[in-house]
Amino acid sequence: MFQTIGVCGTGNMGRAIVKGLVAAKAIAADHIYLYNIHREKAEALAQETGAVVVDTPEELARRSQGLIMAVKPNIMESALETVRETLSTKSVLISIAAGVSLEKLAFYTGPETKIVRVMPNTPAMVGEGMASVSPNINVSEAETADVVAIFSSFGKAVVTDEKLIDAVCGLSGSGPAYVYMFIEALADGAVREGMPRQMAYTFAAQTVLGAAKMVLETGRHPGALKDDVCSPGGTTIEAVKTLEESGFRAATMNAVIASAEKNKSL
Ligand SMILES: NC(=O)C1=CN([C@@H]2O[C@H](COP(=O)(O)OP(=O)(O)OC[C@H]3O[C@@H](n4cnc5c(N)ncnc54)[C@H](OP(=O)(O)O)[C@@H]3O)[C@@H](O)[C@H]2O)C=CC1
Numbered sequence: 001m002f003q004t005i006g007v008c009g010t011g012n013m014g015r016a017i018v019k020g021l022v023a024a025k026a027i028a029a030d031h032i033y034l035y036n037i038h039r040e041k042a043e044a045l046a047q048e049t050g051a052v053v054v055d056t057p058e059e060l061a062r063r064s065q066g067l068i069m070a071v072k073p074n075i076m077e078s079a080l081e082t083v084r085e086t087l088s089t090k091s092v093l094i095s096i097a098a099g100v101s102l103e104k105l106a107f108y109t110g111p112e113t114k115i116v117r118v119m120p121n122t123p124a125m126v127g128e129g130m131a132s133v134s135p136n137i138n139v140s141e142a143e144t145a146d147v148v149a150i151f152s153s154f155g156k157a158v159v160t161d162e163k164l165i166d167a168v169c170g171l172s173g174s175g176p177a178y179v180y181m182f183i184e185a186l187a188d189g190a191v192r193e194g195m196p197r198q199m200a201y202t203f204a205a206q207t208v209l210g211a212a213k214m215v216l217e218t219g220r221h222p223g224a225l226k227d228d229v230c231s232p233g234g235t236t237i238e239a240v241k242t243l244e245e246s247g248f249r250a251a252t253m254n255a256v257i258a259s260a261e262k263n264k265s266l
């Protein structure tokens, strides 16, 4: 396991990873180094977590056995420019950027660089992340296992062929946003029926959590689990009919495909 981790870019995803790592005690907080172009953003996260702010990207690269690049795709090239020279040949560069291929990353850093492309998601912050892990040819199996261990410490992580990363982005990378919209809509429906709003969010979120756990823990087909809820002539099948009439499944599939297509085009 890496003894030191650096995080370049402490925005939404960088924060989620650091908070997940610290909560999981996967690595000592004072062995997690942070750099953000706007230092106050790194300072704020350091205050919350005990991680350590460094002054420059060069220092970040020098100190980190695993360096997580958590900046926007369009600035990845310039951000890598600043760490490339000081990154140890033994260190592993981990990019979480949408749409930036292993090939492109190696073009920016050099052909010898050990690079792993990871597609995480923000529920990392609460220990329920989902991440794909795609190493390049310079990364050993043991190093890949180290990256999986890091991302598994705050959720699930699976080694995945890079060609699946667009699908991963559309599903689990962007997916939390669709689920929040679903939760909000569920709650709005209940509010329409007179339920207080805060109570509606609790009922909606716990329903999504419980249903997700049923899929993961029973291993049963989601359609069979749905059938268990639909009593013949009952309330649920009435609701299911309206969802089908509204194109719920197609809308959801199209959302996953739209995000995947965007990931390809970035
Ligand atoms: N958000 C998500 O759910 C997911 C995001 N990702 C990927 O993670 C990456 C980051 O996304 P996200 O966290 O949402 O974006 P954010 O904009 O929230 O975070 C990026 C952070 O990087 C800072 N920054 C900008 N330039 C530099 C630089 N040169 N060096 C260091 N820090 C810099 C930004 O500062 P400032 O804002 O002050 O400019 C900002 O705080 C993206 O590549 C995205 O594709 C992947 C999976 C999920």
Ligand SMILES: O=C(O)[C@@H]1CCC=N1
Pocket (backbone or CB within 6 Å): 098, 169, 173, 174
């Ligand atoms: O919206 C984005 O581009 C990033 C990548 C996956 C989730 N958020």
